[in-house]
Amino acid sequence: xxxxxxxxxxxxxxxxxxxxxxxxxxxxxxxxxxxxxxxxxxxxxxxxxxxxxxxxxxxxxxxxxxxxxxxxxxxxxxxxxxxxxxxxxxxxxxxxxxxxxxxxxxxxxxxxxxxxxxxxxxxxxxxxxxxxxxxxxxxxxxxxxxxxxxxxxxxxxxxxxxxxxxxxxxxxxxxxxxxxxxxxxxxxxxxxxxxxxxxxxxxxxxxxxxxxxxxxxxxxxxxxxxxxxxxxxxxxxxxxxxxxxxxxxxxxxxxxxxxxxxxxxxxxxxxxxxxxxxxxxxxxxxxxxxxxxxxxxxxxxxxxxxxxxxxxxxxxxxxxxxxxxxxxxxxxxxxxxxxxxxxxxxxxxxxxxxxxxxxxxxxxxxxxxxxxxxxxxxxxxxxx
Ligand SMILES: [Mg+2]
Numbered sequence: 001x002x003x004x005x006x007x008x009x010x011x012x013x014x015x016x017x018x019x020x021x022x023x024x025x026x027x028x029x030x031x032x033x034x035x036x037x038x039x040x041x042x043x044x045x046x047x048x049x050x051x052x053x054x055x056x057x058x059x060x061x062x063x064x065x066x067x068x069x070x071x072x073x074x075x076x077x078x079x080x081x082x083x084x085x086x087x088x089x090x091x092x093x094x095x096x097x098x099x100x101x102x103x104x105x106x107x108x109x110x111x112x113x114x115x116x117x118x119x120x121x122x123x124x125x126x127x128x129x130x131x132x133x134x135x136x137x138x139x140x141x142x143x144x145x146x147x148x149x150x151x152x153x154x155x156x157x158x159x160x161x162x163x164x165x166x167x168x169x170x171x172x173x174x175x176x177x178x179x180x181x182x183x184x185x186x187x188x189x190x191x192x193x194x195x196x197x198x199x200x201x202x203x204x205x206x207x208x209x210x211x212x213x214x215x216x217x218x219x220x221x222x223x224x225x226x227x228x229x230x231x232x233x234x235x236x237x238x239x240x241x242x243x244x245x246x247x248x249x250x251x252x253x254x255x256x257x258x259x260x261x262x263x264x265x266x267x268x269x270x271x272x273x274x275x276x277x278x279x280x281x282x283x284x285x286x287x288x289x290x291x292x293x294x295x296x297x298x299x300x301x302x303x304x305x306x307x308x309x310x311x312x313x314x315x316x317x318x319x320x321x322x323x324x325x326x327x328x329x330x331x332x333x334x335x336x337x338x339x340x341x342x343x344x345x346x347x348x349x350x351x352x353x354x355x356x357x358x359x360x361x362x363x364x365x366x367x368x369x370x371x372x373x374x375x376x377x378x379x380x381x382x383x384x
Pocket of ligand 1: 185187211237
């Protein structure tokens, strides 16, 4: 029996944390256990889980290790523990695929598609200069784009603000035409009171979906709002495990789920979430503004999920400033899209090969990324 022998963590720029697990027989697996803005906390959780539960274990027993990490410590779930578990899970799947010389998706039943549609962000955190960004992306070959339309929002906004939001979206729609998917991320900034009023103004330009229409944690309220508009609703980057997603399905509050492979329990759990969503005729768009291992893990689940609609990826993402998705990847072509699609990786495990000497050079240089903190006119905190 092979056993998990050692592990290393790489905190690397732009803001990524990679986990390398090695087995006694010399197999190596990579995972990306990261919660953006909480790198050190997540790394600490990975160390505790690896040392307390994973070292010495048979890496073939991924499901049992998953249950042990989830249930074995009494306290369970939440962003930190689930992000740590997610990266460990990804690395164990990478090892398993390499052991048998096949892509992970072949161990999960085999692919149902050859490639997956991808989208690109435009415009950063605020909606400035989105029109030019959209034109540039379409000329690069993207057929699907996502943007913010609202910056900082008051709980109840003026007609002027609503008009500006609609104008921004209309301008982008007019610039790219009707044959491009244009998704909108509200980032949880819009209040329950304002959602329908704003969403109605956007509907004539047919958004692909509205993401995080209101802040998570109100599935019933969101279900009621959704019944009043036609635009598909997407959410899930701030939910962890099947249990967090369940009320959104039960309340008929979503059309598209967006679990993050590095937050929601890795490959093991996200396959289950996709399956659960399918039972409600809900599609999947796995969240991934992260690095190469997280994206490679997403592609494995996209491969086997009939209801995978589209895949996020971070090529050119504003948070990556000066770095790019493929910087540490030897077979960079695997993560490089063409005509708005990414092909499924064909290599064993997750299908990407990392440049370990490049990683060693920048280890410890991961940026202390923090999200902006926004305040309303009266000084109280506003959603970013
Ligand atoms: Mg989002």
